Amino acid sequence: MSSQVVTRFAPSPTGYLHIGGARTALFNWLYARGRGGKFLLRIEDTDRERSTPEATAAILQGLEWLGLDWDGEVVSQFDRKDRHAEVAQEMLARGTAYRCFSTAEEIAAWKEAEKARGVSYPVFLSPWRDADPATHPDAPYVIRMKAPRDGLTVIRDEVQGEVTIRNETLDDMIVLRSDGTPTYMLAVVVDDHDMGVTHVIRGDDHLNNAARQQMVYDAMGWDIPVWAHIPLIHGPDGKKLSKRHGATGLEEYQAMGYPAAGMRNYLTRLGWAHGDLEIFTSEEAMAIFDLKGIGRAPARLDFKKLENTCGHHIAMAGDAALLAEVVGYLAAKDEPALSDAQRSLLARAMPFVKDRAKTFPELLEKARFALISRPVAPDEKAAAALDSVSRSILRSLTPHLQNASWTKDALEPILNQIAAENGIGFGKLAAPLRAALAGRSVTPSVFDMMLVIGRDETIARLSDAAG
Numbered sequence: 001m002s003s004q005v006v007t008r009f010a011p012s013p014t015g016y017l018h019i020g021g022a023r024t025a026l027f028n029w030l031y032a033r034g035r036g037g038k039f040l041l042r043i044e045d046t047d048r049e050r051s052t053p054e055a056t057a058a059i060l061q062g063l064e065w066l067g068l069d070w071d072g073e074v075v076s077q078f079d080r081k082d083r084h085a086e087v088a089q090e091m092l093a094r095g096t097a098y099r100c101f102s103t104a105e106e107i108a109a110w111k112e113a114e115k116a117r118g119v120s121y122p123v124f125l126s127p128w129r130d131a132d133p134a135t136h137p138d139a140p141y142v143i144r145m146k147a148p149r150d151g152l153t154v155i156r157d158e159v160q161g162e163v164t165i166r167n168e169t170l171d172d173m174i175v176l177r178s179d180g181t182p183t184y185m186l187a188v189v190v191d192d193h194d195m196g197v198t199h200v201i202r203g204d205d206h207l208n209n210a211a212r213q214q215m216v217y218d219a220m221g222w223d224i225p226v227w228a229h230i231p232l233i234h235g236p237d238g239k240k241l242s243k244r245h246g247a248t249g250l251e252e253y254q255a256m257g258y259p260a261a262g263m264r265n266y267l268t269r270l271g272w273a274h275g276d277l278e279i280f281t282s283e284e285a286m287a288i289f290d291l292k293g294i295g296r297a298p299a300r301l302d303f304k305k306l307e308n309t310c311g312h313h314i315a316m317a318g319d320a321a322l323l324a325e326v327v328g329y330l331a332a333k334d335e336p337a338l339s340d341a342q343r344s345l346l347a348r349a350m351p352f353v354k355d356r357a358k359t360f361p362e363l364l365e366k367a368r369f370a371l372i373s374r375p376v377a378p379d380e381k382a383a384a385a386l387d388s389v390s391r392s393i394l395r396s397l398t399p400h401l402q403n404a405s406w407t408k409d410a411l412e413p414i415l416n417q418i419a420a421e422n423g424i425g426f427g428k429l430a431a432p433l434r435a436a437l438a439g440r441s442v443t444p445s446v447f448d449m450m451l452v453i454g455r456d457e458t459i460a461r462l463s464d465a466a467g
C-alpha cells in the first residue's frame with residue numbers, strides 16, 4: 001500500500017461555497033500539499049433535486065479564487081452510481097448486507113409497537129436480516145447492511161479523540177434503495193475508498209456519519225481512513241454562524257476585495273494554531289499545518305482579525321502580483337477594466353499605496369490619484385482646501401516645477417521654500433496639493449503622487465486647481 005497522503009473535498013452542490021466549506025477544503029489542501037500528497041475534489045451530486053450546475057460552478061470558482069488547486073479530474077458522485085450499486089451487491093454476496101422487503105407501513109407499525117412497549121427511540125430490526133433467501137417474495141426490496149447488533153464502534157478521530165458509539169443505537173442502514181439507487185452513506189465510502197483517500201478531514205457535523213461509514217469499511221474489509229472532524233465556524237458571539245453575523249459565502253469575501261492570500265491565512269488560523277504565529281504564507285502553512293493544531297472548540301469569526309491579516313498580505317505582496325489580483329478583482333466585480341495607461345500608473349503607484357490597505361477597494365481609493373484623469377473633481381473636504389489663498393500659492397508654485405529635477409530630494413526644498421515664503425507650514429501647503437492632485441484630503445504622500453504621475457500631469461493638475 002502506498003503511503004502517499006490523499007485528501008479530498010467533497011461538497012454538495014446545493015448552494016454557494018460557504019466559508020466553512022472553503023476552510024475544510026483549505027485544511028485538506030494544506031495537509032496534502034505539505035506532505036507531497038494529493039488533494040482531490042468530488043462533487044456530491046447524488047441529490048438530483050437539490051444539485052445544480054450553477055452551484056458546482058460556484059464551488060470551482062471559489063476554490064480557484066482561493067488558490068486551492070486539486071489533482072486530477074473533478075469526480076461526480078452521481079456518475080459513479082453503478083459502482084456504488086456494484087458494491088452493494090458485493091456486500092450481499094459477502095453476507096454483510098441483505099435484502100429487506102419490509103414496506104414503509106410495516107416499518108412504521110413496528111416502530112409504533114416498540115414505542116407502545118416504552119422504547120423511546122426504536123431502532124428498526126428487519127425481520128429479513130436472517131431470512132432464508134428461499135422465503136424471499138417477488139417484491140421490491142432495499143439492501144441493508146448487516147450492522148453489528150451489539151458492542152461498540154470506536155472512531156479514532158485526530159481532532160475529537162476517541163468517540164464511542166453503541167452499536168445497538170444504529171440500525172441496519174439502507175445502502176441501495178428499491179429503485180436501485182445507492183444511498184449517500186454508501187456512496188461516500190465507496191468513493192473515498194476507490195479514490196484512495198487516506199485522510200477524511202471534514203466538518204464535525206459528519207461525525208455521526210463516520211460511525212456508520214466505518215461499518216461499511218469493515219463490511220468490505222477496506223482500510224479505514226484517518227478521521228479528522230473539525231468543529232464548525234461560529235459567529236463572533238459564539239453562536240452558529242449565520243447570515244446575520246455577516247458574509248457566509250466565500251464569493252462575498254472575494255467581492256469585498258479581500259486578497260486570496262489573506263483569506264487563506266485567516267481561514268487557516270480559524271480553528272488551527274501553531275504557537276502564536278498569526279501571519280504566514282501558504283508555503284509556510286504547508287510546512288507546519290497538522291491535525292494536532294486543530295482546536296476542539298468552535299472557532300469564532302473575527303472580522304477585525306480578518307482585515308488585519310489581509311492588510312499584512314496586501315503589504316507583503318509583490319507589486320506585479322498585486323496588480324494582477326486587483327485587475328482580477330475589478331473583472332470579477334464587472335467594473336470597467338483599467339486602461340493600459342492606468343495599469344502602468346497603478347504599477348508605479350503600488351509601492352506607495354499597498355501599505356495599510358486591508359482590501360482592494362481601500363487600495364484603489366489610495367491609488368485614486370493615479371487612476372483619475374483631468375479635470376480632477378475634488379470632494380467637499382478637498383474643495384475646502386482650495387480657497388483663493390491656496391490657489392494663488394499653487395499658481396506661484398508651478399513655475400518652480402518646470403525645471404526641477406523630478407526626485408523627492410529636489411522637490412522637497414522647493415515645496416518647503418514656497419511654504420516658508422507664504423508663512424505657512426508644510427502641512428498647510430500639502431492640503432491644497434492633495435486636493436489638486438487627487439481630489440481628496442487623505443492621500444499618499446504629496447511627493448509620491450508627484451513622482452508617480454510625472455511632471456506634466458502634476459503641473460497640469462495644479463494649474464487646473466489654481467484656476
Ligand code: GLU
Nearest residue numbers: 010011012044188202206
Ligand atoms: N457532501 C458533504 C457536505 O457537503 C461532505 C461529505 C464528506 O465530506 O464526507 O457536507
